Amino acid sequence: MSDVANINGYTESQDRSDLDVTVGERLLTIVGGGALAWYGLSRRSLLGLATAAVGGYAIYRSATGHAPVREGLSLVMSPAEQPMVVEETITINKSADEVYTFFRNPENLVRLMDSVESVEVQGEGWFRWIAEPIPGAEVVWHEDIVEDRPGERIVWRVAPDADIDSHASVTFTPAPGERGVETRLRFEVYPPGGAVGAAVAGLFDSIAAKRVKQYLRHAKQLLETGEIATVEGQSSGRSDVEVECW
């Protein structure tokens, strides 16, 4: 099992020592973990959710004074048997083939999720995703397509070495009366067990549905209108940047 995701700062600090974390480190990770969890919550992407989950782990680690992932505690490491599931649906006024083609292109998926920097195609069905939700905290993960039925369904699964096992699917069903395509996006996440798992589950429940719906809205807007509706960067009588009302 690899370390706490692949977030650079945390990986390095934990690699320095196999011993329990020091008091200073505990303070740092509490602050850092809190910031990371908050940051993850404030981002509108599933990746943000993952960031939040990792932040939650960092808090757990410093609060207990142990680094359970490093010690390989089965309490934390064994994934839950039941996945957390979020599923949202939107009807897109296009043909099933057009919507399928859109979702099959990873460049388009990047446009839906605003914290994702890039995605590279790496051989048959494999993608390497890179996101930098905060400066210096690059997150990298790999996914492959495990099911690909043109015009009907795509299923992605993260690589087995990821910290949090998950897969995602998108299913296309023609709506009656030429109303377009019912597009159903589903994420299944197998969180680690124990306290961290509970924290992840709580975060997932509270934010994932809204976020997944937002991905679908962006997909619909791009497919139907060619752009994502926005007011970010517009004029106002506020001196700060546009306030995001979440």
Next chain:
Amino acid sequence: MRAVCWHGVHDVRVETVPQPRILNPRDAIIQVTLTSICGSDLHLYDGYVPSMLPGDILGHEFMGRVVEVGGEVQNLEIGDRVVVPFPIACGQCYFCRHEMWSLCDNSNPKAWMAEAVYGYSPAGIYGYSHLMGGYAGGQAEYVRVPFADVGPMKVPEDVVDEQAIFLTDTLPTGYMAAENCAIKAGDTVAVWGCGPVGQFAILSAYLLGAERVIGIDTVPERLAMAREHAGAETLDYEATSVVASLKELTGGRGPDACIDAAGMEASHGGLEGLYDKVKQAVRLETGRPHALREAIQACRKGGVLSLAGVYGGVIDKVPMGAAFNKALTFKMGQTHVHKYLRPLLEHIQQGRLNPAFIITHRMSLEDAAQAYEMFKHKEDGCVKVVLQPAAYWASS
């Protein structure tokens, strides 16, 4: 640039803010030549619409000249003189394709918020709270117009700004209210509220074949305007029982259709008025629906109730028993402005409608705070205020 910014209840300020810029390929930037204050802006001014933020630029009735277009806007050129519909519509979703422009699926960037409140999100609207997208409005020198290849309509030179400005909202809103009445020969239509929308609803009802139109208000100059310019019979609700008078005027049948052009801040005295004012003040209801209640009561059996005045949230003591047992039809909604632009422009060009008569005050954009206060209190005979940005004010 200068813009009218909302800062709180009864607090609007004209401030210097950054120029708008193109954010999406289908955007355009319009230099505003004329803008106006809508009765529904008073709901923002009075604080009855949630999700406003201090600094939001107000205004959804505006027109002007195109000064910049995004890469995907092929139908407009720099210098074109256009009116802009107040709902923002993409033109490609199911609703736009079925002429339900104010229900556009794709124009509200904060759709999640409207979905939480209304179940589904209607179209984005300029300067009308974050629930409606948080778009900067057009009571400003410049405004960003999204989906500019769909919304703005070029105005022929023979139609002056003071006629064209009302195509953005007020005129189509009055027209749709009348159209929703499905008027047949011999019909009598009663209109609650003789503000700008009520005046246009009266005119439109006649245009669509109504035999008689009765306007209801209590402000003398509004009743006079309804009689002299729009040709309505009028009732003063402070001086008479509206339901009894309407029954009397229609041979005991009641009006065939009733238009509520007053909305969520309808005025009314007595105990009922006090009840609603108190509940609205403590936010137990968000509207004072007196006109709606009375219209339901007054409407004939099998008649139509058409709502043009804006409702935003929850209202109270609506006589559903009367509505149900008289088998009334309810029609309502934000106006599908795009659908009415060209037909109404033609009515103006042919001389069948001259909407400029509702203007009672012409002011500089710089005086917006004073204009809001005057309009709210209906001071100085105020029915409609148009505002000109300073540059145009100086040259005209």
